[in-house]
Amino acid sequence: xxxxxxxxxxxxxxxxxxxxxxxxxxxxxxxxxxxxxxxxxxxxxxxxxxxxxxxxxxxxxxxxxxxxxxxxxxxxxxxxxxxxxxxxxxxxxxxxxxxxxxxxxxxxxxxxxxxxxxxxxxxxxxxxxxxxxxxxxxxxxxxxxxxxxxxxxxxxxxxxxxxxxxxxxxxxxxxxxxxxxxxxxxxxxxxxxxxxxxxxxxxxxxxxxxxxxxxxxxxxxxxxxxxxxxxxxxxxxxxxxxxxxxxxxxxxxxxxxxxxxxxxxxxxxxxxxxxxxxxxxxxxxxxxxxxxxxxxxxxxxxxxxxxxxxxxxxxxxxxxxxxxxxxxxxxxxxxxxxxxxxxxxxxxxxxxxxxxxxxxxxxxxxxxxxxxxxxxxxxxxxxxxxxxxxxxxx
Amino acid sequence: xxxxxxxxxxxxxxxxxxxxxxxxxxxxxxxxxxxxxxxxxxxxxxxxxxxxxxxxxxxxxxxxxxxxxxxxxxxxxxxxxxxxxxxxxxxxxxxxxxxxxxxxxxxxxxxxxxxxxxxxxxxxxxxxxxxxxxxxxxxxxxxxxxxxxxxxxxxxxxxxxxxxxxxxxxxxxxxxxxxxxxxxxxxxxxxxxxxxxxxxxxxxxxxxxxxxxxxxxxxxxxxxxxxxxxxxxxxxxxxxxxxxxxxxxxxxxxxxxxxxxxxxxxxxxxxxxxxxxxxxxxxxxxxxxxxxxxxxxxxxxxxxx
Numbered sequence: 001x002x003x004x005x006x007x008x009x010x011x012x013x014x015x016x017x018x019x020x021x022x023x024x025x026x027x028x029x030x031x032x033x034x035x036x037x038x039x040x041x042x043x044x045x046x047x048x049x050x051x052x053x054x055x056x057x058x059x060x061x062x063x064x065x066x067x068x069x070x071x072x073x074x075x076x077x078x079x080x081x082x083x084x085x086x087x088x089x090x091x092x093x094x095x096x097x098x099x100x101x102x103x104x105x106x107x108x109x110x111x112x113x114x115x116x117x118x119x120x121x122x123x124x125x126x127x128x129x130x131x132x133x134x135x136x137x138x139x140x141x142x143x144x145x146x147x148x149x150x151x152x153x154x155x156x157x158x159x160x161x162x163x164x165x166x167x168x169x170x171x172x173x174x175x176x177x178x179x180x181x182x183x184x185x186x187x188x189x190x191x192x193x194x195x196x197x198x199x200x201x202x203x204x205x206x207x208x209x210x211x212x213x214x215x216x217x218x219x220x221x222x223x224x225x226x227x228x229x230x231x232x233x234x235x236x237x238x239x240x241x242x243x244x245x246x247x248x249x250x251x252x253x254x255x256x257x258x259x260x261x262x263x264x265x266x267x268x269x270x271x272x273x274x275x276x277x278x279x280x281x282x283x284x285x286x287x288x289x290x291x292x293x294x295x296x297x298x299x300x301x302x303x304x305x306x307x308x309x310x311x312x313x314x315x316x317x318x319x320x321x322x323x324x325x326x327x328x329x330x331x332x333x334x335x336x337x338x339x340x341x342x343x344x345x346x347x348x349x350x351x352x353x354x355x356x357x358x359x360x361x362x363x364x365x366x367x368x369x370x371x372x373x374x375x376x377x378x379x380x381x382x383x384x385x386x387x388x389x390x391x392x393x394x
Numbered sequence: 395x396x397x398x399x400x401x402x403x404x405x406x407x408x409x410x411x412x413x414x415x416x417x418x419x420x421x422x423x424x425x426x427x428x429x430x431x432x433x434x435x436x437x438x439x440x441x442x443x444x445x446x447x448x449x450x451x452x453x454x455x456x457x458x459x460x461x462x463x464x465x466x467x468x469x470x471x472x473x474x475x476x477x478x479x480x481x482x483x484x485x486x487x488x489x490x491x492x493x494x495x496x497x498x499x500x501x502x503x504x505x506x507x508x509x510x511x512x513x514x515x516x517x518x519x520x521x522x523x524x525x526x527x528x529x530x531x532x533x534x535x536x537x538x539x540x541x542x543x544x545x546x547x548x549x550x551x552x553x554x555x556x557x558x559x560x561x562x563x564x565x566x567x568x569x570x571x572x573x574x575x576x577x578x579x580x581x582x583x584x585x586x587x588x589x590x591x592x593x594x595x596x597x598x599x600x601x602x603x604x605x606x607x608x609x610x611x612x613x614x615x616x617x618x619x620x621x622x623x624x625x626x627x628x629x630x631x632x633x634x635x636x637x638x639x640x641x642x643x644x645x646x647x648x649x650x651x652x653x654x655x656x657x658x659x660x661x662x663x664x665x666x667x668x669x670x671x672x673x674x675x676x677x678x679x680x681x682x683x684x685x686x687x688x689x690x691x692x693x694x695x696x697x698x699x
Contacts, residue, residue, distance in 0.1 A: 010495045018483060194479030200448045201473040202496040204465055370449055371409055 007203035011211025072129035160245035165332035184277035261327035275361030304328030323353035429588035469498035493538030625668030
């Protein structure tokens with residue numbers, strides 16, 4: 001066992017250094033910043049529009065109509081909330097927009113075209129309320145919402161924690177999808193440069209697989225650390241009003257679990273990518289194989305995502321037990337529920353599953369690529385596909 | 395230390411139903427230089443890969459330095475594969491150090507030894523492999539094979555692709571390792587290298603060992619050849635020549651008769667033929683090899699490579 005890890009470490013170190021010390025790694029680091037920059041630009045534009053929408057509507061009407069509108073808004077706000085309705089103010093400047101002009105009986109809304117559609121309905125609601133008050137002498141009855149609250153026995157599962165759970169799953173998913181895909185072509189260099197023969201003669205194939213996975217995990221964590229640092233710096237410099245509710249396990253443990261679950265889901269997914277990619281005979285085959293594997297990742301995310309909030313129901317339990325969905329399900333659980341022992345259990349289970357996956361991948365590699373031993377059923381299937389369904393196996 | 399660095403019994407391997415190696419037996423004494431000879435596709439590489447544990451045999455047993463699982467003694471074994479493989483972006487020093495670390499050397503020690511080996515062979519330490527000539531890259535890989543000071547070195551077609559000077563350097567390196575007590579096993583289809591270096595050889599053809607033993611024994615399987623030239627070309631002595639005698643390159647050539655050369659020599663003297671040249675040449679290993687392998691390089695055998 002000691003030799004396995006020592007050999008894996010040698011291979012992991014080589015892969016890590018070769019990747020991180022290359023010029024292309026800079027592009028790798030800059031890659032995710034591009035959508036962030038675009039997102040930031042888009043956000044700035046949207047924020048500008050939001051600010052325009054938040055601009056109070058100037059009322060340019062008689063004093064009595066203005067008072068009626070103000071009162072009507074106040075009645076509606078009590079039921080609908082402050083943010084549901086546009087703010088109103090008495091005319092303060094000439095040519096102000098948006099502006100409500102005319103009279104209660106014949107009002108007119110002047111606003112830029114993009115705001116008109118967003119404001120007209122809600123302004124109409126206020127006007128209707130004011131006119132009704134004037135007509136019948138009291139406010140219109142508003143629909144009554146009956147709120148019922150159900151307590152979930154295992155802990156809190158309010159909207160904020162569900163949002164955090166889904167957000168954490170999404171982050172985990174995107175990181176895994178972006179980074180684990182690199183594994184599919186990770187043995188191509190060794191196969192094309194014939195280094196694989198040297199490696200296979202010196203260390204067990206299991207160690208090659210584990211070393212490759214650990215090396216690329218190190219590369220991924222380095223990338224994530226850089227991106228997080230940039231994100232933290234950006235958040236410190238740029239104004240933001242984003243507020244996250246605290247996860248049930250607390251932020252420090254939640255972040256530690258996030259790293260642990262990223263590692264396990266990365267290694268588990270990477271083991272499949274590496275195992276399948278290792279069978280490919282050419283770059284073309286590697287490319288062809290990536291799409292079905294990505295679709296598989298989407299299915300995994302779908303299952304895990306659907307289990308949020310109901311970890312003890314059959315679907316939630318299945319998502320917790322299936323090794324590839326387990327990290328997603330468990331990070332969501334960490335956002336919602338405070339118990340820690342399920343995480344220890346889940347991490348142990350994921351590590352066991354990883355060991356099995358590495359073993360299977362290594363065996364397939366030995367038999368299919370190094371041509372050692374008899375073909376397994378899975379390899380027969382793969383061989384069948386590679387031979388275009390002619391039923392021949394190398 | 396075991397008597398045999400490598401022993402194998404009944405090693406058998408097929409690929410997709412095509413037999414590549416059919417029951418090979420080998421016993422390689424510790425501290426010797428041993429050659430595995432055979433035509434292309436004879437099963438040499440498959441045999442070496444089985445001995446090293448890269449692939450498992452379908453049947454048969456192998457022991458390397460006394461261990462049934464060759465990978466357990468990987469730190470004592472050096473291997474130069476037929477298809478050379480180095481990471482092109484690595485520097486020569488890092489490539490050698492990496493190979494040493496794979497075989498269990500601490501990285502710092504592997505780097506120190508790599509630097510020393512490269513200096514000994516006048517090779518640039520910091521130049522990336524992709525910038526080295528083919529011969530230099532091959533030498534770097536060879537240095538990586540010995541950087542951890544193995545007790546057994548396995549070289550698969552080590553002379554392939556090397557120019558005459560580098561072949562000479564490699565032969566010297568092999569001899570130096572053997573002199574230090576290291577067991578050397580190498581495969582080749584170039585007989586001259588084996589003839590110069592090896593103490594014992596195995597000739598493999600179509601996945602089977604056709605001959606195993608000392609080079610002299612292989613050569614002794616064929617009779618010596620006689621080259622004879624006389625001043626009197628058409629003398630009566632010609633009637634005494636064996637039936638297989640042919641006149642080539644200004645001399646009569648034939649196998650040494652079972653009764654020896656003396657009866658023919660007596661006739662030559664008696665008839666005053668005027669002997670100009672009389673040479674009795676033992677067969678070369680190449681001739682022995684061709685004779686042993688014969689036409690056994692079948693398509694089955696070729697598939698083994």
